[in-house]
Amino acid sequence: MYKPDIIYKDSSIVVVNKPEGLLSVPGKGADKQDCLANRIRDMHPGCITQPAVHRLDMDTSGLMVFALTKEAHRNLSIQFQDRKIKKQYIAILDGIINKERGEINLPLRVDVTNRPFQIYDPVHGRSGITIWEKIEVKDNRTRVLFTPLTGRTHQLRVHASHPMGLDCPIVGDRLYGHVNKGERLLLHANSLTFKHPDSNEEMHFVNNPLF
Helix, strand or coil: CHHHEEEEECEEEEEEEECCCCCCCEEEEECCCCHHHHHHHHCCCCCCCCCCCCCCCCEEEEEEEEEEEEEHHHHHHHHHHHCCCEEEEEEEEECCCCCEEEEEECCEEEECCCCCEECCCCCEEEECEEEEEEEEECCCEEEEEECCCCCCCHHHHHHHHHCCCCCEECCCCCCCCCCCCCCCCCEEEEEEEEECCCCCCEEEEECCCCC
């Protein structure tokens, strides 16, 4: 069984490098209870029942922060709600992007007939904003840095693949692109910045992907 890759921990928080293929939080059903949040809880006696304050898609890897106390959970949740926490992601797109940088603003909502698929909806969708910057082009693929300003479900995956976004899906995206055999989603949360819930000190973590 995977043992969480802990980057930092103290009496209030734990910062972990989540692997791809593991749920962030429990899903519905007994077969979806194995997740990073439950593993963190089981490793820390006295931890609150649900330590997660945000999540990453199962197929996405990278940095996550968990709260061990009710006070830390409330503080971090407010920081996320107020968009005080900064996250950045590295992704490899399945094609060539010619522009160097830009901003994507596409409102999104779940497709109620095809969950968990998310769709662009300018009327009923919730605002989704992403800043992006090209890092390099290699082997007909483009490495980009994503800075999401909002936290919609599948935001980066839709913003990459949608014709009104970059029109270039993330490599290995089984929902919005295509997957070659043995290929994972090449999306990794590589940077996380927030205020420590106890000291208010700025905490900054970087964990670059292996891809």
